[in-house]
Amino acid sequence: MREEGYISPRQAAVLLWFAVLPTAILFLPSLLALRAHNDAWLAVIGATLAAGVVALIVYLLAMRFPHYTLFQYCELILGPVAGKMAAMVFVLAFFLLDAVVIREFSEFMVTAVMPETPGLFFSITIVAVAVYAARNGLEVLARCTDFILPLMVIFIAIVLLFATPEMSPRNLLPILENGFRPVLGGTLVAWSFLGQVVILATYGAFVNPPRALKASLTSGLLGIAFFLTLVTMGTIFVFGCCESARQTFAAYALARVVSLGQFFERIEALFLAIWVGGVFIKITLYLYVVALGLATVTGLKEYRALVTSLGALSVAVSHLLYQNVAEIRHDLLMVEPGWTLVWQLLLPLLLLIVAWLRGKRRTGI
Amino acid sequence: MISWFRRALPFFFLFLGTFFLAGCWSRHEIEDLAIISAVALDAAPGDRVRLSVYVIIPRAVAGGPSMGGGGGGEPARAGEVISTTGSDFIQAARRLEEMVPRRLLWSQNRVLILGEELAGRGLSYLDFFTRGRQMRLTTPVLITRGEGRKVLELPPGVELTTGTILTGILRNRTTFKIELKDLLVMWEAPGDNPVLPQVVMTPTPELESKEVKSGGDTGGQEGSQKGGEEKKPPEAVAIRGAGAFRDDRLAGWLDEEEAKGLIWLRGEVEEGVITVELPARGGDKDDGQASVIFHRAGTQVKPMIEGNRLIFNVEIGGKCELAEALMNLDPDRPEDLLAIQEAVNRAVEERVLAAVRKAQQELQADIFGLGEVLHRSKPRYWHQVQEHWNEEFSRAQIQVKINLQLTRLGMTNRTSGKSREAGGKGASQGSTR
Structure with missing residues (x-):
């Protein structure tokens, strides 16, 4: 099915930024410090290169099927039965990812800010807003980012800038102390976040002109890598690798450390408010993509009818997924890298190869 | 029927919103809080620990120095030292809450003072102060000979509370300053051992050593700080010297x-x-x-x-x-x-x-x-x-x-x-x- 309306390449890049960064910024620095120690930032760069491959695949597929979503060209490439199955895998994967993000969000809120409020409350409220936003379509969401993006960028910059008195860059040394093996481990963990750029294969269909996808992919990916590297480096500079690994929410700890002349301090509440805005965009985007995909697979004319029930389902699943934050960390460290490798890299690659072998393309509509 | 429902739905949600927007869920009014301004950690007999907190008495602080000064006698204490024991610090903190009619607020804590004996048992006791979400990694940590509780019990001086006095002195940069996160980093790094600045109680802060912190035109800040302490009866605090750890145990003391x-x-x-x-x-x-x-x-x-x-x-x-x-x-x-x-x-x-x-x-x-x-x-x-x-x-x-x-x-x-x-x-x- 098709949605009416288009987004600009710039908006696509910004949405891509929001599709990865909000949760990555909170959970990744700590996990990377655990795996790659001082070289956590190298792991981000390594994962960016890997995500570049995904971006290339997405771009090549989009060039073959301009104005078609991932779910649509699954069927075009693999035929009705296998295509529907592949599309369903993507739908499930995006749905699970959405549930994980919702759970990460509520778990963080409960742990760090409001321990007496049930986590379900946070999930329900944010998904309620996300459902409302997703029903209004992609264009509306893209315009939401115009408001939240500057806030988020400025605030990350403020935190990093004002934490500089606490930083000691020598924490980065020695580089590659134990060779490439730990960096590779870190790259795998970072990969499961950065590989989420595959989402552009779905809403990228609404970018006009399709050729400009190249620009949105590269600028979006570079933007993600830039901020993620900065934040990871910032936490290593401030806490060193052992303590960054020990802090479950290292970026939040970084915001808590900021203290400028006894008056500009305790800014983490502001960090939180803006971060919630970012997570809202992320959850909404995934919810939208899941509804769109399910509508495509099932042949519905409209995705809007699905959004509410999918939202409710994702809240329920998010709370069934994990017992506690330790399980989220374990999942992100041990399970997600392999699983995301399958659906974010191998499956799109398979699609591309089959499309190339069978000579499928749909250009010129 | 449907149209009636659609029209009523927004109003229903608006009505629902009023419950959440009032912000009354798990609120803590300032009148219900016991604000902790300094914490001392000590060892207690039999593997137990003693937690001492300096809780600000709001009446005394609200009155301010100008109103309190009317009597002209000894300045009123701005807070009270409460201490309890427990097998770990959260247990001791729970005991505190049994004794204090308000909720404890840790996030305004200015300083952590480690007692000598507890430091000898190891730093792992600090876990409570890094895990709690109210705790701040930027809290300065000090060490003292004997019991840390004694430092809290000192009479107030220039500032109202011990915590403010100690952080004020630390800001003078006469010695080094170790925040909780620095301590953890020093402890966790394989090629480092923690050191903490030592807080001492001095009846007369004069030193016989040859370095006198002279108050020239630029060093005036330090001079006046010292002068202020000298007048204080009967004891005052000073930060001088350091406690050195080997791995996580207190190993010895460094003099000034x-x-x-x-x-x-x-x-x-x-x-x-x-x-x-x-x-x-x-x-x-x-x-x-x-x-x-x-x-x-x-x-x-x-x-x-x-x-x-x-x-x-x-x-x-x-x-x-x-x-x-x-x-x-x-x-x-x-x-x-x-x-x-x-x-x-x-x-x-x-x-x-x-x-x-x-x-x-x-x-x-x-x-x-x-x-x-x-x-x-x-x-x-x-x-x-x-x-x-x-x-x-x-x-x-x-x-x-x-x-x-x-x-x-x-x-x-x-x-x-x-x-x-x-x-x-x-x-x-x-x-x-």
């Missing part, structure tokens, strides 16, 4: 001199004063003393491996300014200044070497973080010695080279008074006049 050497070597010197005595140098040069103040100093440590020996080359450089000269000084002749500069360099070297001796011979613990320096610059060699670093450190040779330069003289040049040599010497030089 050694602690200063320690911060030179750790490269954490921000500002300070050094007073040196100058011997008589014949002629009209009597003995005397001079003090310099320095604001920024840099420490560079370079590890070298020569055969089997590990050598650390420490170079300390910086610029200082003459703050007080109790001698016959004529800066027009450079040898006077050079003499002061040399004496300053010697004094710093002595301090650094005193700290090194203490660490290598007595504590046998690398409290300078030299292992991390080695780790960063020679990772291969580090891997060989990592396991038994503290022993390796005790055998290492530490060479110190001080290169502080006296570059500024303050607002005057010659010392005041009827100059004895003004007529004779000055005239004989001729060219200067």
